[in-house]
Amino acid sequence: MSQHDRTHHATIATGKGDPQCFKGTAGPAKFKVGQTVRIKDLPDVFYTRCQVYTRGAVGEVAVVTHESPAPEDEAWGHVDHSEWFYIVRFKQKDLWPEYPAAFANDTLQTEFSERWLEAV
Amino acid sequence: MVEEVSDFEALEIAVRELAIEKGLFTAEDHRRFTEFAEHIGPTPAARMVAKAWLDPEYKKQCLTDAIKASLAVGVDWLNPTGFGTPSDYTDLRVLEDTPTLHHVVVCTLCSCYPRPILGFQPEWYRTPNYRRRLVRWPRPVLAEFGLQLPPEVEIRVEDSNQKCRFIVMPVRPAGTEGWTEDQLTEIVTRDCLIGVALPKPGMTTNIPLPVHKPAKPGHH
Numbered sequence: 001m002s003q004h005d006r007t008h009h010a011t012i013a014t015g016k017g018d019p020q021c022f023k024g025t026a027g028p029a030k031f032k033v034g035q036t037v038r039i040k041d042l043p044d045v046f047y048t049r050c051q052v053y054t055r056g057a058v059g060e061v062a063v064v065t066h067e068s069p070a071p072e073d074e075a076w077g078h079v080d081h082s083e084w085f086y087i088v089r090f091k092q093k094d095l096w097p098e099y100p101a102a103f104a105n106d107t108l109q110t111e112f113s114e115r116w117l118e119a120v
Numbered sequence: 121m122v123e124e125v126s127d128f129e130a131l132e133i134a135v136r137e138l139a140i141e142k143g144l145f146t147a148e149d150h151r152r153f154t155e156f157a158e159h160i161g162p163t164p165a166a167r168m169v170a171k172a173w174l175d176p177e178y179k180k181q182c183l184t185d186a187i188k189a190s191l192a193v194g195v196d197w198l199n200p201t202g203f204g205t206p207s208d209y210t211d212l213r214v215l216e217d218t219p220t221l222h223h224v225v226v227c228t229l230c231s232c233y234p235r236p237i238l239g240f241q242p243e244w245y246r247t248p249n250y251r252r253r254l255v256r257w258p259r260p261v262l263a264e265f266g267l268q269l270p271p272e273v274e275i276r277v278e279d280s281n282q283k284c285r286f287i288v289m290p291v292r293p294a295g296t297e298g299w300t301e302d303q304l305t306e307i308v309t310r311d312c313l314i315g316v317a318l319p320k321p322g323m324t325t326n327i328p329l330p331v332h333k334p335a336k337p338g339h340h
Contacts, residue, residue: 017187017198017210019283049229049281053255065284066211085282092277096256102271108255110279 012079019068019085026067026082030114035061037088037117047075050116058120059090062109070113083114143335148266148317154242155311155325164193165237165287165313168214170304173292182289186212195237208235209283215276215315216289222273223288224262224315226254227280234285238313245314255279265316278315288315295321 013021031037041055049071065085069078092106093099099106125133140147168189172179182189187197187210197210212234215223227233231246244250254261258275262268269275278286290312296304306324311317 013210015198019209019211051228051279051281053228063213065213065282068283071282085284087284089276092258099256100259103259103275105271105274106258106276107274108277108279111282111284113282 019066022066022068022079022082024067026084026114029064029084031061031064031084031086031117031119033061033064036120037061037086038120039088039112040116040118042116044072046072048072050112051110053095054088054090054110054112057090057095059088059094061086061117062089063087065111068113070115072113072115085111085113086117087111088117146266147264151265151311151317152323154244155309155317163238163310163313164190164195165234166308166310167193167301167305168237168287169289169308169313170301172214172289173304174301179289182214183216186214186287189214190237193237197236209285211284212237213284213286214289215278215286217291219291220273221276222269222315223276223278223286224254224258225278225280225286225288226251228252228255229281232280232285234287238287238310242310242314262316265311267317287313290315290319293319293321 012018036058037060038058039050039054039056042050044050063086065087067082067084068074069081070083073079073081087109088111089107089109091104092108093101093104095108136150139145140150168182171192172182172189178189178192190197190212197208197212209232215225217223226245228251231241231251233241233245235241250261255277258277259269262275280286290308292304293307296307307319307321309317309319309323309325312319
């Protein structure tokens with residue numbers, strides 16, 4: 001895409017929905033539900049939707065959600081390459097060292113594109 | 121979105137906290153009033169939860185294909201406004217609470233929200249205050265909304281940061297046995313669907329606002 005195309009969403013998602021319009025474009029998913037993964041600490045000079053508080057943390061894949069271009073690409077209009085997305089579940093105490101031990105069962109879930117995950 | 125707290129907001133918070141400390145009203149009263157003041161009536165998401173409480177097959181559909189299940193409550197995510205193109209991402213997930221698991225939704229990166237089925241976000245949902253603190257201190261933040269849960273209930277924060285949108289399906293409360301879908305819909309308020317409150321019989325967004333008599337009335 002030579003020019004930044006602000007209408008790609010409207011033209012390809014009409015009648016299908018987004019992320020449904022990217023279904024079948026990412027190939028096989030690399031991770032499966034229940035798998036333990038670590039969040040990579042990749043550079044994010046421009047745009048990302050991978051929260052800093054998750055970097056380096058270890059969690060478990062809770063849901064394999066959908067296929068879509070990663071936000072780091074889509075933000076610049078690059079929609080030719082899709083990835084699988086995963087909701088990962090963390091123990092709160094693995095994210096925040098000061099999280100009270102009395103609430104050791106508490107968890108947090110958030111979503112990542114495949115590039116951010118590595119098998120542990 | 122305003123990042124700074126204005127003088128008036130600081131004043132409101134100070135007066136509110138003093139009033140709660142003095143017992144004039146509770147944090148839950150305040151939350152309830154805020155919700156009422158923003159005029160959010162029964163939403164399609166409330167009806168979805170009420171239907172799911174009554175129909176196990178529909179509940180299964182909500183948990184596996186919420187976009188399809190939305191059609192039964194009059195929401196077509198591909199055409200939510202009845203015209204034009206999709207106005208939001210279209211991957212809705214329903215988070216099912218159990219007696220030992222409570223979900224609460226936030227978007228730390230902006231204010232992602234299931235608008236076609238739940239309307240616009242309340243103002244507090246968009247504030248950096250809620251977004252920054254809920255992920256790290258969920259229990260103190262929920263306590264500020266008047267919701268305190270015992271340690272045996274796992275609190276699961278859902279940080280909605282990509283194309284999925286979420287609503288919480290609370291546990292059907294005791295005291296609602298034999299209720300109709302309409303009755304159940306009334307008590308599934310917006311805040312219950314975000315996860316900062318639990319549904320209670322008699323607590324809806326449509327009843328006349330109760331007048332709280334001051335615990336320590338002043339003399340005039």
